[in-house]
Structures are given as structure tokens and as C-alpha cells.
Amino acid sequence: MSATSTAPQPAAHEIRAILERIPYCRFLGITAGLDDDGELISVLRFGPQIVGNAMLPAIHGGVIGAFLETAAIVEVMRQAPAVGLAKPVDLTIAYLRSARAVDTFAKAIVTKHGRRVTNVRVEAWQGERARPIATAQGHFLVARDDDAR
Amino acid sequence: MGDSPILDAVNERKGLLIEYVPHSVALGLVVVDAKPGEAWLRVPYDEKLVGNPATGVIHGGVITTLLDNAAGVAVATALQDMRSIATLDLRIDYMKPATPGRDVIGYCRCYKVTRHVAFVHGSAYHEDPNDPIATTAMTFMLGANEAPPAIGPRAKPKREDGER
Numbered sequence: 379m380s381a382t383s384t385a386p387q388p389a390a391h392e393i394r395a396i397l398e399r400i401p402y403c404r405f406l407g408i409t410a411g412l413d414d415d416g417e418l419i420s421v422l423r424f425g426p427q428i429v430g431n432a433m434l435p436a437i438h439g440g441v442i443g444a445f446l447e448t449a450a451i452v453e454v455m456r457q458a459p460a461v462g463l464a465k466p467v468d469l470t471i472a473y474l475r476s477a478r479a480v481d482t483f484a485k486a487i488v489t490k491h492g493r494r495v496t497n498v499r500v501e502a503w504q505g506e507r508a509r510p511i512a513t514a515q516g517h518f519l520v521a522r523d524d525d526a527r
Numbered sequence: 528m529g530d531s532p533i534l535d536a537v538n539e540r541k542g543l544l545i546e547y548v549p550h551s552v553a554l555g556l557v558v559v560d561a562k563p564g565e566a567w568l569r570v571p572y573d574e575k576l577v578g579n580p581a582t583g584v585i586h587g588g589v590i591t592t593l594l595d596n597a598a599g600v601a602v603a604t605a606l607q608d609m610r611s612i613a614t615l616d617l618r619i620d621y622m623k624p625a626t627p628g629r630d631v632i633g634y635c636r637c638y639k640v641t642r643h644v645a646f647v648h649g650s651a652y653h654e655d656p657n658d659p660i661a662t663t664a665m666t667f668m669l670g671a672n673e674a675p676p677a678i679g680p681r682a683k684p685k686r687e688d689g690e691r
Contacts (some may be wrong), residue, residue: 402586438551440592440596443592444588
């Protein structure tokens with residue numbers, strides 16, 4: 379729980395409603411849900427429009443990057459609702475395995491929530507959570523617009 | 528980097544390396560220009576790419592995808608033979624939000640190719656390369672998804688989960 383957060387943490391259905399209002403998330407098929415332990419996870423529904431390699435087939439690496447970035451933004455928003463949609467500063471993505479033509483899941487962890495910037499780590503997987511297909515680490519701006527960058 | 532038959536083919540038909548990529552088609556990506564180890568791609572502004580409905584700014588993931596694709600073309604035109612090109616690592620730095628309503632250009636340069644790995648730098652901008660929206664550094668595995676020989680001294684059991 380973040381020190382900057384005053385509002386209660388939004389529930390999964392509220393996060394889903396926010397993602398539903400983001401055109402790019404609708405286009406890719408990004409939503410959110412709870413895993414067996416009741417933890418919030420992001421979900422990338424497979425669809426033909428996200429395929430990068432039609433021969434394998436595999437999901438486009440850029441889409442996996444977009445999904446990891448969104449999962450990080452979702453987790454920042456959950457922990458600090460006042461921030462809204464945090465602005466990405468930098469993101470480093472490691473591609474570990476090709477992403478097959480099935481649903482993909484991601485869990486983000488806020489490593490450090492600072493006053494102006496937050497450090498987030500994300501892991502994405504498909505069938506088996508212990509075999510991630512990609513990981514990412516990045517920084518997100520959480521200062522409000524009236525603060526200087 | 529010398530003349531590449533892949534570059535000739537790309538210059539002959541600009542869409543060659545992206546028109547069979549369903550997601551690139553869905554984004555409306557266009558190859559603007561290509562030189563040996565260099566590529567310029569454009570993504571047209573579209574409402575469906577908006578990441579923040581309050582501002583109309585496109586999602587950072589669109590820039591990531593644009594640059595990943597531009598890098599793929601840059602690596603391909605740096606190679607003498609067609610090989611599979613798989614993104615290994617991609618770092619992106621966001622300097623400023625893209626302006627709503629405007630197309631974005633993604634430029635990438637493949638500055639080094641080794642036996643297994645290609646190295647790329649790039650940036651995204653509207654018109655002025657010196658006023659970037661984002662910059663990137665990437666590495667790519669070459670020949671990652673090529674099937675090993677079925678028999679012979681290099682034969683390996685088939686991998687099932689797309690291991691790099």
C-alpha cells in the first residue's frame with residue numbers, strides 16, 4: 379500500500395472498467411482479473427489482430443511490450459488511485475520465449491513507490507506461471523501535473 | 528555493410544517485410560524508406576491507438592511496436608541472407624507524449640551484427656529527429672526459430688516452447 383494513496387484501492391471490476399475505456403486496450407484485448415489467490419493480474423486475450431508471426435504463430439513482440447507496460451500502469455493505479463494513468467519514463471523488456479497464440483497473463487510488483495517516480499517489475503506468462511515468456515522493469519512518473527517533471 | 532539482396536527486395540516492394548505481419552497490418556504500419564541496416568516506418572494516428580482517453584495521446588505500446596518493427600527491417604537489410612529475427616531485449620525511453628492527431632515515424636539503425644546477435648539503436652518522432660518522442664536500444668537473436676537439422680551431428684530434440 380502506497381503512502382501517497384488516500385482513496386481506497388479500486389476493485390478488479392473497477393480496473394476492468396478503466397481498461398474498457400482505453401481504446402488501445404480494447405484493440406489489443408487487455409483486461410484484468412483475479413488469480414486463485416485473489417491477486418490482481420492483467421490479461422491479454424488472444425486475437426488474430428495481435429499476431430506478429432503468422433507461421434509459428436506467435437504474438438507480436440511489440441504487443442507483449444505494450445501489455446507489460448499496461449500491467450505496470452494498472453498496478454500503480456491500484457496502489458495509488460490518485461495517480462490515475464502513470465506516465466512511462468523508461469521500460470526494459472526481456473523476451474524469454476515466443477508468445478504462443480493463447481491468452482497471456484501478467485503480474486506487476488511496485489518495487490519502490492517514490493514521490494515523483496515509481497519502479498515497477500512485471501512478469502508475463504502463458505500456460506505455466508513458473509515459465510515466464512517475458513519480463514520487464516521500468517520507471518513511471520507518478521507526480522501530478524502541477525508538479526514539475 | 529555491403530549490398531543486401533533483402534534491401535533490394537524491400538526497395539522493390541516497401542511492404543515486403545511487414546505485409547505478412549497481421550498486427551503491423553492492423554496498425555497500418557508503412558515502410559517509408561530503407562537503406563543498408565536502416566529503416567524508417569510510419570504509424571498513422573488512429574483513435575483505436577489512444578492510451579489516455581482524457582488527452583487523446585496514443586499508448587506507449589504503439590511506439591514500442593513501431594520501433595520493434597522498424598528494428599526488424601533494419602536488421603533484415605543489414606543481413607546478406609534471410610534469417611529469423613527475434614527480439615531479445617528492448618529498452619525504451621519516453622521523452623514526451625506523442626501529439627494527438629499526428630503520425631509517428633520510427634527510425635532504427637542496426638549498427639552491429641555478430642553470428643548470433645544484432646544490435647540496434649532507434650528513435651520515434653513526428654518530423655524532427657532531434658525532437659524525439661522516444662529512443663530505444665535493442666538486441667535481436669538471429670536464427671532463433673530456425674529448425675535444427677533432423678539428422679546428423681547437429682541434430683537436437685525438437686523444442687516445444689519456443690526457447691531462444
